Amino acid sequence: MIAIFKTKCLLLIRNPLHYIISTLIICLFVYLMGYQSNESIAIASSLNEEKTTQILQGMPFYNYELHTELEARELVGKSKMKVAIFLYEKEFKLVVASDFMDSALLQNELKMQYQKALMTKELSPAFQLNYENDEYIYSHSLLMLFSFSLFMVIYTVASGVSYILAERNSGVWDRLLVSSISKWQAYTANLAYAFCISYAQMILVFSIFHYVAGVDFYGKFIYALLSLIPYLLCVIALAIFIASITSTVSQFNTMMMVIAISFSMLGGLYWSLEFVSSPIIYALSYISPIKYGLEILNGVTLYNSTWNELLQPISILLFMAVVLMGIGINMMEKKANV
Incomplete structure (x- = not known):
């Protein structure tokens, strides 16, 4: 099992171009979507420059x-800008154009910044913000980082799991099983490889944006990395299931691409689910x-939730992982015995 895992790692080291490109694409998308915007906002502030x-x-x-x-009011009134923000010692105000769709998001972000300023006593303590546990909090940079990652x-x-399908089609899988390696060792080695390369990629991307770009994880950077594990296990199980119902690597890659795009749209990549009005979607x-x-x-990051509060989504991901993994491996073995 260890020999198979080492072999996969050596192959990656010898040809790391695809892995490097995919990592750079994640960083590029997050940067472009999270830090580049053509939207200009007029600011009128009664605070001092530092605040x-x-x-x-x-x-x-x-x-x-x-x-x-x-x-600022004239610029919005003449449609030269879509938003004007007025910053005061104890409050802020927004003036927005009728076609500006992100006013609720901008308002929540401003609330967060005022709250952080209050914590550091940079603004007057007379300003009060009351937060309920179920209130939606928005951080554009974190949303883009999490979503695209x-x-x-x-x-x-998918690139890691595709080795199983490729080796089955080429006959390498059968030759491995003829040797002293058991089926569970072959599966475990390939799945461990898929998990390690994907988790290492997430650690790298998160570290770049946290330590280099300065994205605020609200003191929960390590916890954010740990919380990726259930998700990755679920995606690996999903890939195994897709591999079990496809016959070639090209079919597998096509299916994974369609599923990835569909799940990203449904999961909140292109729009936040808190603002989805369609009950079907x-x-x-x-x-x-x-x-x-x-x-x-x-x-973990924005809402400071405890692990008990996150038990439900974690349990759902692990349940999906167990079901999809069980069905996928079972179907693979049935196809191999036909």
């Missing part, structure tokens, strides 16, 4: 232009592992 900067630095995904309050890692998992989201992966990651 204004502190608030705006926490929201790096917009372009800010400082104006007087009158100028969970989406793109599906392809990394929201109901379909429950079949997407990405939904539960995001729920766990957001709970």
Whole structure:
């Protein structure tokens, strides 16, 4: 088993181009979607420069232009800008155009920045924010990082699991089983390889954005990494199931691509599920592992949830992993015996 695992790792080391490219694509997508925006916002602030900067630095995904309050209102009124933010000592106000769709998200982000400022006593303690446990909290940078990472890692998992299908079709799998290696050792080695390369990729991507780009994990960076494990186990089991119902590697890759895109749309990659109005789309989201992966990651970082509070999404992912893995391996063995 260890020999198979080492062989897979050596093959990756000798030809790491695909792995490197997929890692760079994740970083590029997160950067472009999370940190680049053509949307400009007019800012009118009664705070001093230091306090204004502190608030705006926490929201790096917009372009800010400082104006007087009158100028800011005129810019929105004349449709030259879609949003104006007025920052005061004890409150903030938004003036938005009718076609600006992210006002609720922007408002929640501003609330978070005011709350952080209060914690450091940079703003007047007379400003009060009351948070309920079920209130939606939004962080654009974390949402993009989590969403695109969970989406793109599906392809990394697929590349690892595809070895099983390729080896079965080429006859290598049968030759391995003729030797002293048992079926469970062959499966375990391949699945362990798929898990390790995907988990290592997530650690690398998260570390780049945390330590280099300065993405705030709210003190839960290590916990965020640990919370990836149930999701990866579920995706690996899903890949095994898809491999069991396909005959060639090309069919497997096509199916995994379709499933990855579908689950990303249903799981909250392109839009936050909290703002989905269609009951059908929201109901379909429950079949997407990405939904539960995001729920766990957001709970750990943004909502400061305990592991007991995250037991439900973790249990669902593990249940899906067990069911899909059991069905997938069973179907593979039946096909091999036909």
